[in-house]
Amino acid sequence: xxxxxRPVPRLEDARLLRGRGRFVADLAxxxxxxxxxxxxxxxxxxxxxxxxxSAALASEGVLAVVGPxxxxxxxxxxxxxxxGAEPYWPMAIGRxxxxxxxVAVVVARDRYLxxxxxxxxxxxxxxxxxxMEVEGAPVVTSRSFRFGDPEGxxxxxxxxxxxxxxFPRYSSTPIECYAVLADWSxxxxxxxxxxxxxGPFVMQPLIAACLGLPENRVRLxxxxxxxxxxxxxxxxxxxxxxxxxxxRLAGVPVRWTADRWExxxxxxxxxxxxxxxxxxxxxEGRMTALRLEITDDVGAHLRPPEPATLYxxxxxxxxxxxxxxxxxxxxxxxxxxPPTGLNRGFGGQQLYFTLERLVDMxxxxxxxxxxxxxxxxxxxxxxxxxxxxxxGVYDPGDYPxxxxxxLARADYPGLVAERDRLRAQGRLAxxxxxxxxxxxxxxxxxxxxxRTPEERSRxxxxxxxxxxxTLTMDPLGNVRLRIATAPEGQGHxxxxxxxxxxxxxxxxxxxxxxxxxxxxAQAWNVSSGSYSSRFAPITSSAVIRACAALKAxxxxxxxxxxxxxxxxxxxxxxxVRVRGTDRALPIRRVAGLAHWDPGALPAxxxxxxxxxxxxSSHLARSPGQDDTVDSSICYGAVADLCLVDIDPETxxxxxxxxxxxxxxxxxxxxxxxxxxxxxxxxxxxxGALYEELVFxxxxxxxxxxxxxxxxxxxxxIPEVHIHHRHGETPFVPSGARGIGEGNSMSAPAAVxxxxxxxxxxxxxxxxxxxxxxxxxxxxxQETATAR
Amino acid sequence: MRSITLRVNGxxxxxxxxxRMTLADFIRERAMLTGTHxxxxxxxxxxxxxxxDGASVRSCLLFAVQADGRExxxxxxxxxxxxxxPLQRAFHVHHGxxxxxxxxxxxxxxxxxxxxxxxxxxxxxxxxxxxxxxRCTGYAGILAAAxxxxxxx
Ligand code: FES
Ligand code: FES
Numbered sequence: 030x031x032x033x034x035r036p037v038p039r040l041e042d043a044r045l046l047r048g049r050g051r052f053v054a055d056l057a058x059x060x061x062x063x064x065x066x067x068x069x070x071x072x073x074x075x076x077x078x079x080x081x082x083s084a085a086l087a088s089e090g091v092l093a094v095v096g097p098x099x100x101x102x103x104x105x106x107x108x109x110x111x112x113g114a115e116p117y118w119p120m121a122i123g124r125x126x127x128x129x130x131x132v133a134v135v136v137a138r139d140r141y142l143x144x145x146x147x148x149x150x151x152x153x154x155x156x157x158x159x160x161m162e163v164e165g166a167p168v169v170t171s172r173s174f175r176f177g178d179p180e181g182x183x184x185x186x187x188x189x190x191x192x193x194x195x196f197p198r199y200s201s202t203p204i205e206c207y208a209v210l211a212d213w214s215x216x217x218x219x220x221x222x223x224x225x226x227x228g229p230f231v232m233q234p235l236i237a238a239c240l241g242l243p244e245n246r247v248r249l250x251x252x253x254x255x256x257x258x259x260x261x262x263x264x265x266x267x268x269x270x271x272x273x274x275x276x277r278l279a280g281v282p283v284r285w286t287a288d289r290w291e292x293x294x295x296x297x298x299x300x301x302x303x304x305x306x307x308x309x310x311x312x313e314g315r316m317t318a319l320r321l322e323i324t325d326d327v328g329a330h331l332r333p334p335e336p337a338t339l340y341x342x343x344x345x346x347x348x349x350x351x352x353x354x355x356x357x358x359x360x361x362x363x364x365x366x367p368p369t370g371l372n373r374g375f376g377g378q379q380l381y382f383t384l385e386r387l388v389d390m391x392x393x394x395x396x397x398x399x400x401x402x403x404x405x406x407x408x409x410x411x412x413x414x415x416x417x418x419x420x421g422v423y424d425p426g427d428y429p430x431x432x433x434x435x436l437a438r439a440d441y442p443g444l445v446a447e448r449d450r451l452r453a454q455g456r457l458a459x460x461x462x463x464x465x466x467x468x469x470x471x472x473x474x475x476x477x478x479x480r481t482p483e484e485r486s487r488x489x490x491x492x493x494x495x496x497x498x499t500l501t502m503d504p505l506g507n508v509r510l511r512i513a514t515a516p517e518g519q520g521h522x523x524x525x526x527x528x529x530x531x532x533x534x535x536x537x538x539x540x541x542x543x544x545x546x547x548x549x550a551q552a553w554n555v556s557s558g559s560y561s562s563r564f565a566p567i568t569s570s571a572v573i574r575a576c577a578a579l580k581a582x583x584x585x586x587x588x589x590x591x592x593x594x595x596x597x598x599x600x601x602x603x604x605v606r607v608r609g610t611d612r613a614l615p616i617r618r619v620a621g622l623a624h625w626d627p628g629a630l631p632a633x634x635x636x637x638x639x640x641x642x643x644x645s646s647h648l649a650r651s652p653g654q655d656d657t658v659d660s661s662i663c664y665g666a667v668a669d670l671c672l673v674d675i676d677p678e679t680x681x682x683x684x685x686x687x688x689x690x691x692x693x694x695x696x697x698x699x700x701x702x703x704x705x706x707x708x709x710x711x712x713x714x715x716g717a718l719y720e721e722l723v724f725x726x727x728x729x730x731x732x733x734x735x736x737x738x739x740x741x742x743x744x745x746i747p748e749v750h751i752h753h754r755h756g757e758t759p760f761v762p763s764g765a766r767g768i769g770e771g772n773s774m775s776a777p778a779a780v781x782x783x784x785x786x787x788x789x790x791x792x793x794x795x796x797x798x799x800x801x802x803x804x805x806x807x808x809x810q811e812t813a814t815a816r
Numbered sequence: 817m818r819s820i821t822l823r824v825n826g827x828x829x830x831x832x833x834x835x836r837m838t839l840a841d842f843i844r845e846r847a848m849l850t851g852t853h854x855x856x857x858x859x860x861x862x863x864x865x866x867x868x869d870g871a872s873v874r875s876c877l878l879f880a881v882q883a884d885g886r887e888x889x890x891x892x893x894x895x896x897x898x899x900x901x902p903l904q905r906a907f908h909v910h911h912g913x914x915x916x917x918x919x920x921x922x923x924x925x926x927x928x929x930x931x932x933x934x935x936x937x938x939x940x941x942x943x944x945x946x947x948x949x950x951r952c953t954g955y956a957g958i959l960a961a962a963x964x965x966x967x968x969x
Contacts, residue, residue: 038908045916046904048851048891052917055850141836204855204863204951205917256853256917257951289856518915518952704911707954735860735949742946743955 032527032537036700039523040542041254050254053208053225054286062210063092065275065285066143068133068150069295070125073161073365073728075154077121080133088146090138093279095271097122097132103274107235107267109331111170111479117330117368119239119267125154126329127367128730129295134271136279140286159365159728163303163324166362169331170339170479174656176418177354182318183309190390191307191320195797196379196777198301198326199720201372201712202740203517205256206287207265207296213277219246220273225255225262227515228558231473232266233548235333239270251515253545258517259712259773260371263560264297267332267368293738294730298722299372300325300338302379308387309354314395314402318354319347321383325361325369332368336361340478341376341561344421344660345466348384349428350406353418359478365728371560373712377465377774382798385463385778389785390794399782400436403464404429414760420657422648423466423664424760426692431754432464435668438752439688444672447685448786457675457791458685461783464668465775467693468661469767470494471561472649475660482654490651494662495643496567497552498575500529502583502638504624506603506617507539510575513557514568515546519769520701521564525572527698528763532576534600535616552641562767565697566663567644569763574642582635587619589631646761663758666692667771669779671747675787680802680809682718682784684747689772695757695764705769706751713776715741718799792816820884824849825893833880839873840864842880843890851891851920855949862948865921866890872928891920894927903927903965912961914952922948926962933966941966 044050082094097120106116120131133150137143160166183189210223220240226232226249237247249269255262268285276283287296302325309318327335339359346357392402408415413425435441444460451458474492477485499511510529514521522542530537546553584595587605591598591612599608606613620638622629627636652658672685689706696702719739723731732738757764777798785795788805792812821830824847831846843852843866855863857876864875867889894901903926906912913919925944929936941962950958963969 039911041916042908042913045913045919046891046900046907046923047895048849048920050851050916052850052853054844054854141834201951203915203917204861204949205853205915206855254917255915256855257915259951286854289858289861518913518917520914700911704914704953704957707956708914708952709954711954712951734858735856736858740949740951742949743942743959744946746955749954749956 032530033697037523037527037698038700039520040526041520041522045254051252052205052254052256053210053223053252056210056223056252058223059212059282061281063136063138063279063281063283064140064143065272065283066135066140066147067131068135068147068152070121070128070130070132072125072154072156073128073159074157075125076157077123077125077132078153078155081151082133084149084151085135085146088142088149090142091135091146092281093136093275094150095134095275095278099274099278104239104270105241107239107333109333110476111331111336112484114169114331117332119271127365128728129367131271134275136275136283161364161724161726161728163326163362163364166364168360169363170336171360172479172481174357179318179320179354179356182354186309186317187312188310188394189307190310190387190394192390192796194304194306194383194386196302196382197721197798198298199716199722200298201259201261202292202738203257203259203261206289206292207262207268208286209265209269209272210282210284211273211276212282213273219248221248221250222269222273223250223252224265224269226251226265227255227258227262227517229263229555229560230553230557231555234555236266236269240273248549249546251546255515255517259373260375260560261297262517263371289735290733293722293733295367297370298367300327300369300379304383306383306387308391310391314391314397314405316350316352316391316406319352320356322358323360326364326366327361328364328366328368330368331361332370334476335369336479337476338369338376338379340475341471341660342380342468343475343478343658344417344419345468345664346380346419347417348381349408349464349466349666351408355418366724373709374770374773375561377770378713378716378777381463381465381774381778382781386781386795389782393789399462400432400441403432407432420653420659421664422659424758426666428666431666431668431690431692434752434754435670435688435690438690438750439670441670444670448672451674455677457677457787459673459783459785459787461673461779461781461786462670463775463778463782465771467665467667467767467771467774469562469665470566470662471563472660472662473556474649474651475658477652478656478658482656485652492649492651493556493645494563494567494649495554495556495645496563496571497554497641497643498571499552499641500575500579502579502620504621506620508533510540510542510572511551512544512568512572513546513551513553514544514559514564516544516559519559519564519705524697524701528569528572529576532573533580535603561661562770565765565767566761566763569697569765570761571642571644573762574644575640578640578642579638582638582640583616583619585634586623586630587614590614644762648760663694663760663766665694665766665768665771667775669772669775671779671783673780673783673787675805680805682800684714684780687747687749689749690752690754691768691771692754692756693768694766696753697765702768703751706772707749709770710749710772710776711741711746712773714746714780716798717777717780718801719745721799818881820881822883823887825889835879835881837880838876839878839880839883840875843875843888849890849892853917853920855918860949862925863918863921865924867924867928872925891923894923903930906961906965910957910961910964912953912957918948918950922950922958936966937968938963941968
């Protein structure tokens with residue numbers, strides 16, 4: 030191995046550092062591109078009485094205004110994954126259900142003119158009552174699950190510890206906003222769309238159905254560069270039919286580049302959740318049973334893939350702990366907030382905020398150390414691979430060793446002493462930890478849990494995590510790899526090139542990678558894309574498979590000249606060599622032969638140096654009749670510890686030190702792995718302390734710019750000590766688990782636990798996020814009065 | 817409409833523009849340099865940062881007509897003769913960028929400080945870096961790159 034495992038700096042940087050990236054807004058793939066601007070509802074809930082577009086249509090440079098009637102006529106609602114739920118239209122038809130919902134689309138010569146005209150569209154609304162409280166909101170999906178004997182376990186429990194937890198709604202606000210360029214061809218009855226969509230490509234058939242087109246007439250192109258997403262841009266799919274329809278009706282190609290207001294009020298956010306949770310604990314502090322009553326606020330529409338937030342972590346709902354009895358209520362409700370969806374950590378931050386806070390509450394109740402309670406409950410290595418009661422199969426890891434390493438690296442006793450020293454100075458200081466199981470490589474089948482076994486048995490099964498890779502070798506032996514991940518900064522080009530170079534035994538400089546997607550020109554499937562940390566376990570494994578296929582072909586081609594069986598040939602140092610000898614042919618000779626002189630090949634040998642291979646794990650299965658599902662292919666483990674220091678006067682929270690230890694299997698590129706850890710952690714810290722999409726009671730969003738939606742800057746992010754435990758997961762050929770989401774799940778919990786520790790002597794318990802000075806002040810006032 | 821001429825990365829660019837056209841849009845759509853990115857269009861994220869007569873500005877907050885006759889430097893003007901600027905090299909080595917969308921802004925904000933290297937320390941660098949938003953890196957790689965390029969320990 031020459032490249033994998035080394036901190037190879039990125040190949041992508043060469044263009045990005047020079048300002049030569051190719052983001053959607055930089056592309057001019059066709060002539061005469063016009064711009065759209067959206068007319069959006071100013072009301073959280075209103076009947077649309079009438080629309081008058083005449084003034085807009087008379088404005089300079091305007092070609093068309095697409096209104097609800099056009100939507101009703103030319104589009105079809107998206108089908109949703111829950112029987113009986115209302116279908117989802119991507120624009121307000123008849124009724125607007127959140128502030129910012131698209132009501133009309135204006136097409137004009139440029140963006141300035143389109144925005145001018147959008148202001149001239151007169152819409153008459155009749156406001157309706159709004160639903161902003163989660164309590165009492167209409168339930169759109171609800172399921173109950175029972176595993177083992179939770180009632181018995183709770184009856185036998187020495188202690189029961191519980192609380193209601195509120196996890197906020199926030200977004201990762203990628204710096205590049207949504208962008209779509211659509212070119213409708215009336216002649217071909219086809220639409221070509223350039224967008225910063227990145228999957229899951231299960232949305233491609235949904236887009237086609239919404240447009241009433243066969244799937245092979247919706248060509249989606251994702252450019253090589255996407256300016257961050259963290260899941261948020263998966264939601265751009267809902268805008269694609271609207272922009273495509275605007276192109277269709279205006280008769281010109283059109284472009285939409287969202288602004289930050291649109292991003293904050295009408296793109297996608299993580300799901301806010303209320304969880305009533307209770308854990309049964311025996312006299313020694315072992316957690317035996319867990320009861321979770323989860324309510325997700327999915328906003329105004331159950332927009333696919335919701336209610337997936339409820340189920341993404343289903344297989345690992347018990348976290349790192351050996352809890353065998355469970356009762357779970359999972360429901361989603363509708364409110365007059367915008368629709369939710371993927372956001373880095375997807376379902377994990379909501380889950381672990383609850384679970385890890387509960388563990389700390391158990392520790393406090395029993396007078397035990399938080400680390401000790403965790404140690405008593407961790408799944409022991411002897412039980413690996415461990416099957417959770419919910420069907421998740423954890424690939425081998427040593428969780429107690431992970432915890433020990435964290436405590437040693439961070440000098441836990443020293444950190445506690447530091448906390449006590451700060452307290453003695455009058456500071457509010459606290460130490461907090463979190464341990465999470467970080468799922469990667471989603472099995473899409475988990476979404477089916479939203480249906481009952483009975484409902485599922487009526488349809489086709491759903492499962493899968495397939496990814497593919499295509500390798501092409503040119504006559505000089507250089508290779509081009511094509512994958513369908515549409516990365517948004519993760520560095521897939523670099524890591525894939527490292528893998529190919531090692532597998533084929535060629536220098537990395539001879540490998541070129543295309544990771545942008547064109548559904549008309551490459552292998553892809555509904556699971557394709559970048560989401561659920563699937564590159565390391567899944568895509569990498571597909572790349573390894575493609576290399577194996579190309580190697581087999583090269584060996585077969587070379588076997589004639591080398592007069593050896595293909596099985597005796599190996600690829601090393603840019604050559605095909607007879608194993609154990611110095612008889613070898615440069616790869617370039619072998620490739621040249623295949624291209625230029627296929628007549629010289631051994632009989633029956635395929636001359637084409639172009640292979641596509643795929644990887645799909647047999648573990649990805651549709652849910653069983655007993656409602657168990659292995660919701661992800663791999664499960665990494667992350668352990669975090671931090672020290673917070675709260676100013677006793679301003680209550681400003683500062684993180685004084687942060688340690689994180691990962692068991693992520695094989696590390697393909699440590700430089701990039703640590704970059705993912707830092708990025709995920711920054712999102713977790715933001716969610717814990719600063720970021721929240723706040724609405725007033727009328728449903729008006731209050732965080733509509735970066736002046737009132739607070740993203741952490743360099744000053745707010747602590748110094749982080751990152752460590753990796755080494756090992757490979759045997760569950761996938763790459764040996765690697767995902768790494769880009771774990772700390773988005775763990776950091777909110779670890780920071781919350783540290784703050785809870787800091788405030789423990791003041792009678793304040795942390796059951797909601799984000800925590801900032803004004804909230805701490807309020808809680809301290811309340812407890813002071815209560816006393 | 818007004819005819820204006822800006823020197824962008826040393827080359828004159830003349831165009832008829834509406835007074836309301838932002839400098840950012842002028843750079844992207846008239847000078848056809850798409851390295852300058854827009855992340856908020858209200859002056860907070862810093863993705864659109866360029867140098868105007870050597871001083872860093874948010875190009876989303878200025879009108880192009882305000883820059884008439886002046887010298888603009890964008891990220892495309894940082895590398896000389898194909899050689900990356902030391903800041904660009906440091907960002908590469910320290911993994912100071914992921915999606916790269918914020919990167920031109922960080923580079924140009926730091927480029928303003930570049931003539932003062934040797935005179936500035938961590939505090940000044942952190943001040944500049946914390947005036948820009950990056951959602952990918954958690955800033956660790958950016959700070960490491962900047963400290964290294966400026967030669968501060
Ligand atoms: S785009 Fe100018 S500061 Fe954000
Ligand atoms: S690298 Fe993506 S926003 Fe900074």
